Amino acid sequence: MIDLKVQLPGLNLKNPIMPASGCFGFGREYSQFYDLSKLGAIIMKAATGRERFGNPTPRVAETSSGMLNAIGLQNPGVEKIIENEVPFLANYDTSIIANVAGSTIEEYELVAGTFNATKDVHALELNISCPNVKEGGIQFGTNPSMAAKVTEKVKKASNLPVYVKLSPNVSDIVGMAKAVESAGADGLSMINTLTGMQIHLPTKQPLIANKTGGLSGPAIKPIAVRMIYEVKQHVSIPIIGMGGITSAEDVLEFLLAGASAVAVGTANFTNPLICSEIIDALPATLEKYGFTSVEDAIGKVVI
Amino acid sequence: MIKKESMQVISSKEIAKDTVEMKLENSYISETAVPGQFLHILLEGHSLRRPISIADVDKEKKLVTILFKKLGSGTEQLAEVNSGALLDVLGPGGNGFTVDTKGKSTVLLIGGGIGVPPMYYLGKTYANQGINVISVLGFQSKEHVFYEEEFQELGETFIVTNDGSYGDKGFVTNALHKVGKFDNYYSCGPLPMLKAITNKLQEKTGFISLEERMGCGVGACFACVLPTKTEKGYKKICSDGPVFDAREVVL
Numbered sequence: 001m002i003d004l005k006v007q008l009p010g011l012n013l014k015n016p017i018m019p020a021s022g023c024f025g026f027g028r029e030y031s032q033f034y035d036l037s038k039l040g041a042i043i044m045k046a047a048t049g050r051e052r053f054g055n056p057t058p059r060v061a062e063t064s065s066g067m068l069n070a071i072g073l074q075n076p077g078v079e080k081i082i083e084n085e086v087p088f089l090a091n092y093d094t095s096i097i098a099n100v101a102g103s104t105i106e107e108y109e110l111v112a113g114t115f116n117a118t119k120d121v122h123a124l125e126l127n128i129s130c131p132n133v134k135e136g137g138i139q140f141g142t143n144p145s146m147a148a149k150v151t152e153k154v155k156k157a158s159n160l161p162v163y164v165k166l167s168p169n170v171s172d173i174v175g176m177a178k179a180v181e182s183a184g185a186d187g188l189s190m191i192n193t194l195t196g197m198q199i200h201l202p203t204k205q206p207l208i209a210n211k212t213g214g215l216s217g218p219a220i221k222p223i224a225v226r227m228i229y230e231v232k233q234h235v236s237i238p239i240i241g242m243g244g245i246t247s248a249e250d251v252l253e254f255l256l257a258g259a260s261a262v263a264v265g266t267a268n269f270t271n272p273l274i275c276s277e278i279i280d281a282l283p284a285t286l287e288k289y290g291f292t293s294v295e296d297a298i299g300k301v302v303i
Numbered sequence: 304m305i306k307k308e309s310m311q312v313i314s315s316k317e318i319a320k321d322t323v324e325m326k327l328e329n330s331y332i333s334e335t336a337v338p339g340q341f342l343h344i345l346l347e348g349h350s351l352r353r354p355i356s357i358a359d360v361d362k363e364k365k366l367v368t369i370l371f372k373k374l375g376s377g378t379e380q381l382a383e384v385n386s387g388a389l390l391d392v393l394g395p396g397g398n399g400f401t402v403d404t405k406g407k408s409t410v411l412l413i414g415g416g417i418g419v420p421p422m423y424y425l426g427k428t429y430a431n432q433g434i435n436v437i438s439v440l441g442f443q444s445k446e447h448v449f450y451e452e453e454f455q456e457l458g459e460t461f462i463v464t465n466d467g468s469y470g471d472k473g474f475v476t477n478a479l480h481k482v483g484k485f486d487n488y489y490s491c492g493p494l495p496m497l498k499a500i501t502n503k504l505q506e507k508t509g510f511i512s513l514e515e516r517m518g519c520g521v522g523a524c525f526a527c528v529l530p531t532k533t534e535k536g537y538k539k540i541c542s543d544g545p546v547f548d549a550r551e552v553v554l
Contacts, residue, residue, distance in 0.1 A: 025523035029542065032304055032521070045525075053530070053537060058516040060526040062351040062377075069518065074525045074537075217350045269519045270350050272393065273307060 002283035003293035006040070006261050008238050009186040010123040010161035011095045013040040013261060016294050017251065017279050020242050020265035021045060021099035021125060021165075022071065026085035027092075030268065034276040041095035043189075043263055044085065046127050047115075049107045051077040061198050061207035066217025066244065067266055068196050070210035073101050078114045090120040097163070100154065101127040108140075108150050113157040124160050125240075126151065126185075129167030129192035141167035141192070144179035151183035161186035163240055166231075168194050168223055177231040188231065189240040189263070191224045217266040218244040225257045232258025232299055246274065248281035252289060255297040305521060308332055310342075310390045313366060315382070319442075319449035321373045322417070323382045324358075326366050332394045333365045338425035339399030339491075339512050339546040342369060343520035345391040346380045352393065353377040354517050354541070356491070358420035358450075359427065367394075370420040370449065396520055397545050400425050400489060400510055402432070409435040411485040412454075413475050413500055415492025416442060421512050423450055425489055430457040437461075437485060439478050441492065445469035476503055494554060501549045509549035515540045529553065 004015035018041040019030070026044055027036050036042065054074030061068045075081065081098075089096050098121045102108040108126070115121050128150055129141035140146045151164055164180040166173065168191040177188055193214025198207045206212070224243025232239060241259025245251060246267040254262045267274040282294075291297045310327040318324045332342070336357050343352040359368035373379045384390065402425070410429050414422040419440050426436045436458035442448045445468035454460040461478045462470030471478050475492070476499045490500050491512035501509065518526035522542025530553040531538045538544060538552065 023519075023524060025525075029519070029521040029523040033307065051536075054525060054528070057527065057529070059528075060351065060516055060518045060524070062349060065350065067350050067518070069524075069526065071525050074528065266350055269524065270345065270352070271307075271391075272519070272521060 002286050002291070003295070004279075004282060006294050008260055011041060011097070013095060015040040015279050015282065016255070016261035017275050017282070018043055018097070018240075018261065018263050019268055019275055020263035021127070023265040023268045026081070027089050030272055033272045035092075036089070037093040038276055038279055039094045040261060041097055041122070042089055043097040043125055044081065044089070044099055045075055046073045046099040046101040047075055047078040047081045047111050048073055048101050049078060049110050051075065051080070056209040058208050059210070059213075061213070063196070063198055063215060063217070064219060066215055066219035067269070068198055068208055068213035068215055069193070070208050070213035072210065078111045082114065082118050086118050086120050095122045096120055097123045097125050099125045099127050099165070105150050105153050109153050109157040112154040112162075116159050121160065123186075124154070124158055124162045125189050126154055126162050126164045129165050129169075141176070142170050144175050147176055148179040148183035151180045151185050155184040163187040163189045165189040165192055167192050168220070168227055173227045174230055174234050177235050181235045181237050185237060187238045187240065188235065189242070190231065191220070191227055191243045194220055194223065216244065218246060220244050221250065225253055228254060228259050229257040229301060245278075246270070248278050248285035251278060251282060252285055252297060255294060256299070256301040258299045258301070260298050305393055305396050306331060308392050308394060310367070310392045312384055312386050312388045312390060314386055315384065317382075318370070320446040322447065322449055323371055323373065324449075325369050325371070325381075327369065327390065327392075328365050329367065329392070330365045332392070333360050333362055333367050336360050336367060336395035337399040338402065338428050339421050340395035340397050341545060342367070343393035343396050343517070344381065346377050349377055349380070351518065352520055353381065354396065354514070354520055356421040356512070356545075357395065357424060359424045370417070372417045393520055397541055398543065400512070400546050402428050404429070404432050404434055407434055407486040409437060409483075409485040411482055411488040412436060412438040413488060413490040413492070414438070414440045415475055415496040416447070418490070418492030418496070418512070418514075419450060421491050422489065423453060426454065426457045437482055439463065439475050439482065441465070441475040441496070442469070474499065476500060479503065498554045501554060504549075510546055511549050511552075512545045513540050513547065513552070514545065517541050
């Protein structure tokens with residue numbers, strides 16, 4: 001019997017698989033395809049202080065082994081999410097992680113603090129790494145002292161464990177990780193998308209209206225694995241890993257690099273059943289490579 | 304309800320320049336699809352599925368017909384798929400046209416280019432229920448024209464080509480004066496065409512089908528939204544649409 005359970009701050013996961021923020025909405029659409037109680041956790045789409053409409057369309061474009069997106073954090077605002085979306089997800093036997101976004105430190109504090117009002121959210125993912133909004137977001141995610149400051153403020157505003165979502169668009173990912181760990185982060189979530197661009201030859205125009213977007217999908221997986229491995233050597237807080245996962249083998253690779261759980265993003269678009277299929281395949285994959293549990297595999301890369 | 308289904312390719316042929324007609328077999332989708340809905344088709348090696356509108360359904364034979372134009376790597380790959388192959392499809396997707404015959408005697412269909420296909424299944428459904436169907440179909444040029452006879456079987460049909468190589472020269476809006484009285488209009492085509500039509504026919508009740516590059520195709524990713532005059536302020540094309548009341552959306 002392979003043990004898939006993972007214990008993380010605030011999260012008592014039955015398995016390490018969760019859909020990534022922004023790739024699963026608030027779960028309703030995917031609940032048509034399988035029982036969401038099967039998931040280890042669900043990371044909700046980003047919440048901001050007020051409703052945001054987001055960027056002009058087209059907002060997505062396919063790339064080699066991945067995609068670019070520039071949605072622009074469209075969401076109904078934190079209060080409506082608590083009122084309309086959290087109660088729906090609370091019907092399922094899974095952990096709920098809220099993704100907290102903002103343009104200013106005050107907005108991050110406001111959004112994080114507002115989630116104190118519901119007992120159904122188990123942890124926060126602090127989104128300091130969205131590449132697709134003009135202000136805030138990635139500015140906090142590329143400067144270690146800004147990242148530390150927003151982490152500290154959000155920790156004070158919230159009574160939930162905080163996982164800081166790191167941007168790969170930095171030269172020193174370890175420095176960023178250490179900065180937010182020192183500021184009180186309970187865990188890390190990495191990596192967000194890499195800023196990219198693609199040009200359509202017939203029109204000579206960028207393929208997405210925002211010109212640039214966040215690159216995700218299998219194309220970025222080796223970057224994610226490398227960054228998780230490097231960060232794991234230098235921090236003691238747990239890591240939720242993500243970046244191009246499409247199979248149980250990919251999950252094991254992230255565990256070996258040092259992730260304690262993983263999020264699946266773009267692959268939900270290719271196959272809406274992917275999280276469920278990975279959960280089914282994970283025990284045999286762990287067994288095949290000689291592990292008896294998920295916890296047994298974490299950080300076990302052989303160097 | 305949208306489901307992940309396997310559809311077998313029964314036939315595939317090029318029926319006009321760069322335009323392929325493909326017949327796919329699947330009982331669930333053929334039984335449940337309504338005019339205006341789409342299939343979200345996975346092609347090996349592609350991370351994003353391709354949304355293709357349903358052009359016709361034969362419930363008895365369990366067949367769904369799609370018509371698509373080879374416009375990029377995904378549709379070119381789809382055109383190469385042989386009969387007998389299985390396609391991984393999410394469908395039927397979105398909300399289609401509401402077919403309501405009450406108080407109606409004539410409906411007008413206006414299709415432009417690859418926006419013509421969803422008009423066919425809608426027109427056929429209305430015609431089968433005894434409603435007069437008038438069609439105005441626009442194409443780039445003679446070599447792009449398809450389904451002219453099929454639409455003629457439904458009712459009076461006007462063909463327009465941009466270069467005048469077949470039918471009237473110009474855009475579908477140039478041919479609207481030829482159309483007699485009608486109750487509602489239905490349209491699908493390029494955005495500039497839809498803007499011109501909704502503007503010209505603003506006194507009429509109309510329903511339009513929109514397209515946009517999609518991510519998930521099920522309403523989760525917010526890639527294909529458009530502004531609306533409704534309270535919420537936006538709609539998702541893949542799951543709230545692709546069919547909208549012409550007066551509700553901001554084009």
